[in-house]
Amino acid sequence: MKDFQFYNPVKVVFGRKSFEKLGGLIPTGHTVVLIYGGGSVRRTGVLDRVQSALGDHPVVEFGGILPNPAYEKLMECVALVRSTPSPFLLAVGGGSVIDGTKFIAAAAPYGPGDPWEILSVRGKIREALPLGSVLTIPATGSEMNNGAVITRRQTREKLVFQNDQVFPRFAVMDPTVTFTLPADQTANGIVDAWVHVLEQYLTYDVETPLQDRQAQAVLSTLLETGPRVLAAPEDYDARASVMWSATAALNRVLSCGVVTDWATHLIGHEISALTDLAHGRTLACVLGPLLRHQVASKEGKLAGYGAAVFGHGFEDPREAALAAIDATEAFFHSLGVSTRLGDYLSDQTLLDEIPQRFTARRTTLGERGDITPDDVAGILADAW
């Protein structure tokens, strides 16, 4: 096991009655800046429930943060926040809204430079505004971690930052609000969570049997409950398990002591940056070709994954590893998610542009840093 540090101070309030606790989770004396997305939270009544739960807290609203949240839009909210007395940021939405709110929290007090530096050059975050989250889409785990992914439309960049000061103070999680999620968003969220787990699990072995089993626990549960929520969107217990599994997939428990490999996400982010394709779909397309490219080094873990999660019983380890990859893609297909970029996109210029970007940034990927831009070109071609 590798040495590690773990810290996660997010208070989770989970269940049918979680909204009732919301008002008490925000200290008095703040103005709540209620931050949300494209308006579905208004249509579904979630925003009304939130406002009702906030009671006497003064509230200002900022909507319109769309998937792959845009720096340009977020900076509009930064301007609002800077003119708001004692703001407390409340993200109501999925990962894009929560990630965007984390950026706003760090950007509002940032200076003297441009807050984009937080992403572009790891500009130091000396302080951040307090924030909380009300989760509506189980997927990214952002409600219970300190990371965010932000897109800059102007330069078509999608970059990550992490900082302990942007942990949400709380995550309010009511599975009933996911009853009305469109099937594609439900499925994309399951794919996202699944890939998060694999990126902390399918790496070279450093003797972490507990963490491996904790990873399998999340995967087996998503395999069991994912199809159930698509078949019966109002199955409370299945929705609750999907929701808590997606949080468990990226609250960093699974990262403790293991080797991680975020290559699927890093390639996926480039696809979204260039095309705005939904995050979960980019991952679904990249994962299989990437794992097949890495099958020699990941063979043992892949075989164990196939046995533990899919119940495979192959004797030959290479055959077992390849079957596990196939079963993963078959599971995504069963959720209605295609694993071919060509099914979503028509312009193939990204097949050249993404490797060029990695070359320009001198980026190598993979748990051993041995996935070159040329390898990425091959992976993307296989994913088309």
Added chain:
Amino acid sequence: MKDFQFYNPVKVVFGRKSFEKLGGLIPTGHTVVLIYGGGSVRRTGVLDRVQSALGDHPVVEFGGILPNPAYEKLMECVALVRSTPSPFLLAVGGGSVIDGTKFIAAAAPYGPGDPWEILSVRGKIREALPLGSVLTIPATGSEMNNGAVITRRQTREKLVFQNDQVFPRFAVMDPTVTFTLPADQTANGIVDAWVHVLEQYLTYDVETPLQDRQAQAVLSTLLETGPRVLAAPEDYDARASVMWSATAALNRVLSCGVVTDWATHLIGHEISALTDLAHGRTLACVLGPLLRHQVASKEGKLAGYGAAVFGHGFEDPREAALAAIDATEAFFHSLGVSTRLGDYLSDQTLLDEIPQRFTARRTTLGERGDITPDDVAGILADAW
């Protein structure tokens, strides 16, 4: 799944180099009150390593906190702490030392009544002193939770309290310090962690497939690595897995959304209160008879436990449940832990005294509150 809240702000620093981080984890300006047990940390050199890691922090020492930590002894430390400027409490030891330190942290500022009220009448803890932990015995999980169990010798009581203000600020966990643990302490710790998991898992089903698998993950890992550390005490990776598994067993992740049943611990505490028998051994004796008494209501979960953890394949659920209980006791035996009270004790008066205590306190136990004092008498007789 039941509604739940989860909050755990303990920073874990885990691994071979974790001691090096210790000095930086304690804010400057404090006097470190270094609290430890019977002196093994001095013999093994742990205390020297801690003092060296503390660098320039001023330090006062308080040793002598023995297993089943005694209120009377802890109050001596409270007196010391009250006369120390800006104290930061640092527990160096196992669960008894950490539990004792939590009590000291809450008791020092407590008033105007006697701090025993914290345990006897849930006296309100308005504030607590800051504390941190350096773990030397994987067992109780106290390093990463907000609970403590304290014994009063005078009245032979052993009682529990929980409060968010006594979360350790950090848990420093170096598996190498467990290389020199006596085999019986290693084994008792594994039994304690095992029973913690079962108390959050073997209850009536509320559709929590993720939590059930997370529980199985800890158990399967202890089953695999427990015998390894007894056979090869300096096997780093096995020691690391046992250590992290014991933390995972009671950092409350497994409690999320499930029904819990702490009856084994509550009966075990009474045995320790009356006899000072080691905590893990009391649990080993009580668990089997208690589960056999409850086999009708826990049958499904017990059968699933046997299949998942021990690989059983029984068709009849009652047979499967009973086999799972037998396998649990066989595992404890394989660690060198007897499951008969008569192997540890000679005076049988506790067989009457414990049920009388529960009757006097009007205590009923079990996830449905249906284990009566008479049932406890039968369970204890079976455990003798």
